[in-house]
Amino acid sequence: MLGDAAPQLLLCDAAGRAALGPEVLTDVIAVDLETATPEWANLPFSDPDPRALGLTSRHLAYVIYTSGSTGTPKGAQNEHRAIVNRLIWMQKAYALNTADVVLQKTPFSFDVSAWEFFWTLLEGATLVLAVPGVHKDPDALVNLIIGQRITTAHFVPSMLASFMDTKGVDRCTSLQRLVCSGEALSASLTQKVRCVLPW
Known part of the structure; x- marks a missing residue:
């Protein structure tokens, strides 16, 4: 590099x-x-x-x-203009506000981390920095989301599928937004999320 x-x-x-x-x-x-x-x-x-x-x-x-x-x-x-455009679009689409708590669990080497940081800070929401590696431990994620009252998190669909199979995920009632990218999101996984985490 x-x-x-x-x-x-x-x-x-x-x-x-x-x-x-x-x-x-x-x-x-x-x-x-x-x-x-x-x-x-x-x-x-x-x-x-x-x-x-x-x-x-x-x-x-x-x-x-x-x-x-x-x-x-x-x-x-x-x-810079591409990042700003992305942040403006995300805010229009998802309306983050100062009461929100965003989970930053993406390693810094992935571009998703850019919006996790900047969108949160631009809108005055709370940013919770996960311990490195926690994105690989669904049980730890469940506990973190419950404990910190996370409202917004990002998952690639394969990780979301694993997360949805974790014991206690139905207790993540603070979640209001799950942003998915990087892979195709199946209709069956979308339906499972809606059943387990009804908003």
Whole structure:
């Protein structure tokens, strides 16, 4: 990914630096956020004006890598305006509000995490950060949803099917929105959700 993206600067921690190894880091400036004294320590705390820097909504917000069908990682470039459009659409479709509690359980390396963070924060809702790996444990998810009174969560349909078979899922009565993506959602799974979690 570093070779493909060719970044000018890499922010990392000690674990990331060790995982990459010194031979990988020869072609990029790596700043260890845990040990380095940053050169920007004496700069103002406020962000610079993006217009003064020539930045627009067409500039990239992030690049996310996916193996795709070839098995070779490739970067999908996401502009700021695309994220804003997605967030505006989601708000119109699902009307999140300040009483909502959104579960953030998607690993940061997946683009779903972008809307889990930004949609929640833009609308003043509460964001509950799940412990890493909890998305693989349906029992822990049930307990987290009940304990934190989660109203909104994302599932790929295969994970949703597993979740719906978990003991106690019918007690997740705070759930008001389940957002599904990444796979086809079957009519039978939709019907099961409606039966077990009637809204």
